[in-house]
Amino acid sequence: MSAEQGTGQVRVRVGLASTPDTLGNLAHCRAALEGLGRDLGFDLRAGERIVANRDDAEAVAREFADWGADLVLLLCNSFTPEAGVVLPLAALPAHLGLWALPEPARAGPLQLTALVDLNLFASMLARD
Numbered sequence: 001m002s003a004e005q006g007t008g009q010v011r012v013r014v015g016l017a018s019t020p021d022t023l024g025n026l027a028h029c030r031a032a033l034e035g036l037g038r039d040l041g042f043d044l045r046a047g048e049r050i051v052a053n054r055d056d057a058e059a060v061a062r063e064f065a066d067w068g069a070d071l072v073l074l075l076c077n078s079f080t081p082e083a084g085v086v087l088p089l090a091a092l093p094a095h096l097g098l099w100a101l102p103e104p105a106r107a108g109p110l111q112l113t114a115l116v117d118l119n120l121f122a123s124m125l126a127r128d
Helices: 025-040 052-065 085-089 114-126
Strands: 011-016 043-048 073-074 095-100
Touching: 011 025, 025 043, 025 073, 025 085, 043 052, 052 085, 073 085, 073 114, 085 095, 085 114, 095 114
Parallel strands: 011 043, 011 073, 073 095
Antiparallel strands: none
């Protein structure tokens, strides 16, 4: 948490990371969280890299650690075969939230498999 200069108020720092995104979910979620941050008084920073592999996850984790994130949200957009990408984010002192959006269509093949990703990451955390 960071103290806002001159006010004595403490602001929570929220980091937003994302797995590969083909439908623009990250941009929509980021905009919504920025609005909530203004309304509720928290700071938001989106990771500079998309979390597609372990190297990306480690870079984003370092970025959030250096910033002093209190909460990291991992937006699970699509299936990420390398389930270990969640581990560097989980190793941070920040709380970790896994976030998946519903499939864009209610019928037909799964387009995102976001819930598969979320369940896979949760399973990795349970084993760690």
